[in-house]
Structure formats: structure tokens, C-alpha cells
Amino acid sequence: MDQYEKIKQGEKGAWLSIATYLTLTALKLGGGYYFASGALVADGFNNLTDIVASLAVLIGLRISQKPPDKDHPYGHFRAETIAALIASFIMATVGIQVLITAVGALWADAEAAPALSSAWIALFSAVVMLSVYYYNRRLAKRINNQALMAASKDNLSDALVSTGAAIGIIGAQFGLPWLDPVAAIAVGCIICKTAWEIFYSSTHALTDGFDEKELTTLRATIERTKGVKSIKDIKARVHGSNVLVDVIVQVDPELTLIESHVICDEIEHRMERKHNIMSVHVHVEPHELKPAKFELNVE
Structure with missing residues (x-):
């Protein structure tokens, strides 16, 4: 249904x-x-x-x-x-x-x-x-x-x-x-x-208010998702009888685009199963940003 x-x-x-x-x-x-x-x-x-x-x-x-x-x-x-x-x-x-x-x-x-x-x-x-x-x-x-x-x-x-x-x-x-x-x-x-x-x-x-305790519960569900290293930010709002969630998760920087996408899908499935939330927007960022090495050649 x-x-x-x-x-x-x-x-x-x-x-x-x-x-x-x-x-x-x-x-x-x-x-x-x-x-x-x-x-x-x-x-x-x-x-x-x-x-x-x-x-x-x-x-x-x-x-x-x-x-x-x-x-x-x-x-x-x-x-x-x-x-x-x-x-x-x-x-x-x-x-x-x-x-x-x-x-x-x-x-x-x-x-x-x-x-x-x-x-x-x-x-x-x-x-x-x-x-x-x-x-x-x-x-x-x-x-x-x-x-x-x-x-x-x-x-x-x-x-x-x-x-x-x-x-x-x-x-x-x-x-x-x-x-x-x-x-x-x-x-x-x-x-x-x-x-x-x-x-x-x-x-x-x-006015886009959302229960703080419920937001903490949603955060815990996402944190327990395999592959999620940490949550950088999470927001939620009520749209009629629906809940809209926006979350930024940090994952292993060595993962491929496809592997990161699989983590996003798993987050969406867990939110639907556990909290009946159908609309989840997941943004992925690397957990650790390694500084790039530049070599300056002076002749």
C-alpha cells in the first residue's frame, strides 16, 4: 500500500x-x-x-x-x-x-x-x-x-x-x-x-520543527548501518504524515562510487523498515581527507 x-x-x-x-x-x-x-x-x-x-x-x-x-x-x-x-x-x-x-x-x-x-x-x-x-x-x-x-x-x-x-x-x-x-x-x-x-x-x-528525541533515534539507526563511519549532519522535517530526512554520512575514502551507493541504499532500506520513512536523501563524504602531495620543481 x-x-x-x-x-x-x-x-x-x-x-x-x-x-x-x-x-x-x-x-x-x-x-x-x-x-x-x-x-x-x-x-x-x-x-x-x-x-x-x-x-x-x-x-x-x-x-x-x-x-x-x-x-x-x-x-x-x-x-x-x-x-x-x-x-x-x-x-x-x-x-x-x-x-x-x-x-x-x-x-x-x-x-x-x-x-x-x-x-x-x-x-x-x-x-x-x-x-x-x-x-x-x-x-x-x-x-x-x-x-x-x-x-x-x-x-x-x-x-x-x-x-x-x-x-x-x-x-x-x-x-x-x-x-x-x-x-x-x-x-x-x-x-x-x-x-x-x-x-x-x-x-x-x-515551521519544520521536529522532535529531538526522535531525531536521535533516527541518527542511531543510520550510525549502525554497515559502512557508515560517522554522521556529519542530519536533519528531518514533517510533511503531512510523512517524514523527510537529509543526512550527510562519512565513509571509507577508499570505497568506489558503487560501494558508497550500496551504503546509501542500505540506509534507505533500514529507515523504511525500522521507522516507515520513505524519503531519505543521503549525501556521502570521505571519512578522512588525505592532504594531496604537490611537488614543486625549481629549475
């Missing part, structure tokens, strides 16, 4: 998220307003933004499948990252709005506790989202798709949000009506936290 087929597989997870969010949004908003649960309504609005975020991921996956062209010689893989960045802004906006509404409700006059039925809706939603999380997480690992992995983390946060909403609603049944808006505040905080994490990872990738 090549990288374009893997991205196509990732669309299944995005479509599953969209379909699930559409169903749960209608269920939570309807149940939240009917049973007078601020936490459930906030959770419903959270899922509403997740629909937009999942659509952005889906569009990013579609664009990233376009083959390289004159203006994009490396392909369109970063469309996934841009889509995730857009989704983070949408999530942050709604998260802030949920917090403002919840804080206002906390200081308002106490209202009747929401019906216990709203708690069962929240718990049901948590179980559903947890199932979607496990599906998308397994799929993202299998196809090595970072955008889908980010979506799965959003699925997990939604499961936790629904669980928190259920706790707040159940607590309100025991004479603690303020616990429901407090749960709504927790929902808003989780939305904002998830938005920040997606924003940070997206901007880090778009």
Missing part, C-alpha cells in the same frame, strides 16, 4: 467521526434543552465543532492525495496539517464561548437539577465516542497518518467530556445544582486544551 492509498484509507475514519458527531450532536442538544442540562448542551456544542473539524480533516486528506505538480514538487501532504490548524481555531472559539456561558450560569440564580435521563445520554455518548477513538487510533497507527491520529485524540477528549457531563448531572441530583455548570466549565477547558494541543503540533510541523 503506497502513501496515497494510506491517505485514502484515512478517509474512512474521518467519515465515521462525522457521522457519529452528527448523531450525537442532535441527541445531546435535544436532550440537553429538554432536560435542562447545561453540561449536556455544552457537550453538544462541542460535538458540533467537531463536525467542522472532522470536515476540515477530510478536506485536508482529499487535497493531500493530489500528486506532485510544478508548484508542489513534494506533493500536497501538508494540506492535512493546515486543515488541523484551521480546526484548532474553530475548537478554541467554541471552547471560549462555552466557558463564558458556563461561568455566567454558575453565578446566576440556582435552577432545578436537570433530569437524570440526560446523564444516561451523556454516558451513552461517552461509550460511543470511546469506540470511535479505538477504531481511528488503530487505523491511524496502521496507515501512519498523523491527521487521523489527531482526530482520534479529539474523539478521546469527547468521551472524557461526556463522562464529565454525566458526573455533573448525577451530582446535581443530590442537591448540588452548581455541579452542572461546573461540569460545563470543565467541558470548555477540555475543548480549549485540545484546541491548543492541535494548534501547537500543527504550527510546530509547519
Whole structure:
């Protein structure tokens, strides 16, 4: 399966998220307003933004499948990252709005506790989202798709949000009506936290940031390749769900061009087998430069 087929597989997870969010949004908003649960309504609005975020991921996956062209010689893989960045802004906006509404409700006059039925809706939603999380997480690992992995983390946060909403609603049944808006505040905080994490990872990738520990691991793999004397320099960057590596290795200066080329091929094969990295640019230099001898004839 090549990288374009893997991205196509990732669309299944995005479509599953969209379909699930559409169903749960209608269920939570309807149940939240009917049973007078601020936490459930906030959770419903959270899922509403997740629909937009999942659509952005889906569009990013579609664009990233376009083959390289004159203006994009490396392909369109970063469309996934841009889509995730857009989704983070949408999530942050709604998260802030949920917090403002919840804080206002906390200081308002106490209202009747929401019906216990709203708690069962929240718990049901948590179980559903947890199932979607496990599906998308397994799929993202299998196809090595970072955008889908980010979506799965959003699925997990939604499961936790629904669980928190259920706790707040159940607590309100025991004479603690303020616990429901407090749960709504927790929902808003989780939305904002998830938005920040997606924003940070997206901007880090778009500015060619790369995890230092992972770079050390890649370096160790190359150093253990037979024929490599040392590594002069190594760089890596994320391009959508792909990793691009540039490395300068030093080898025995007595090797022929063909022998040096064999070492380069072995480095590429090891990076693919061990780290699933398909794009590695290897530059070879002699390990020891022997100074040339010049004879000056003076007549």
C-alpha cells in the first residue's frame, strides 16, 4: 500500500467521526434543552465543532492525495496539517464561548437539577465516542497518518467530556445544582486544551520543527548501518504524515562510487523498515581527507 492509498484509507475514519458527531450532536442538544442540562448542551456544542473539524480533516486528506505538480514538487501532504490548524481555531472559539456561558450560569440564580435521563445520554455518548477513538487510533497507527491520529485524540477528549457531563448531572441530583455548570466549565477547558494541543503540533510541523528525541533515534539507526563511519549532519522535517530526512554520512575514502551507493541504499532500506520513512536523501563524504602531495620543481 503506497502513501496515497494510506491517505485514502484515512478517509474512512474521518467519515465515521462525522457521522457519529452528527448523531450525537442532535441527541445531546435535544436532550440537553429538554432536560435542562447545561453540561449536556455544552457537550453538544462541542460535538458540533467537531463536525467542522472532522470536515476540515477530510478536506485536508482529499487535497493531500493530489500528486506532485510544478508548484508542489513534494506533493500536497501538508494540506492535512493546515486543515488541523484551521480546526484548532474553530475548537478554541467554541471552547471560549462555552466557558463564558458556563461561568455566567454558575453565578446566576440556582435552577432545578436537570433530569437524570440526560446523564444516561451523556454516558451513552461517552461509550460511543470511546469506540470511535479505538477504531481511528488503530487505523491511524496502521496507515501512519498523523491527521487521523489527531482526530482520534479529539474523539478521546469527547468521551472524557461526556463522562464529565454525566458526573455533573448525577451530582446535581443530590442537591448540588452548581455541579452542572461546573461540569460545563470543565467541558470548555477540555475543548480549549485540545484546541491548543492541535494548534501547537500543527504550527510546530509547519515551521519544520521536529522532535529531538526522535531525531536521535533516527541518527542511531543510520550510525549502525554497515559502512557508515560517522554522521556529519542530519536533519528531518514533517510533511503531512510523512517524514523527510537529509543526512550527510562519512565513509571509507577508499570505497568506489558503487560501494558508497550500496551504503546509501542500505540506509534507505533500514529507515523504511525500522521507522516507515520513505524519503531519505543521503549525501556521502570521505571519512578522512588525505592532504594531496604537490611537488614543486625549481629549475
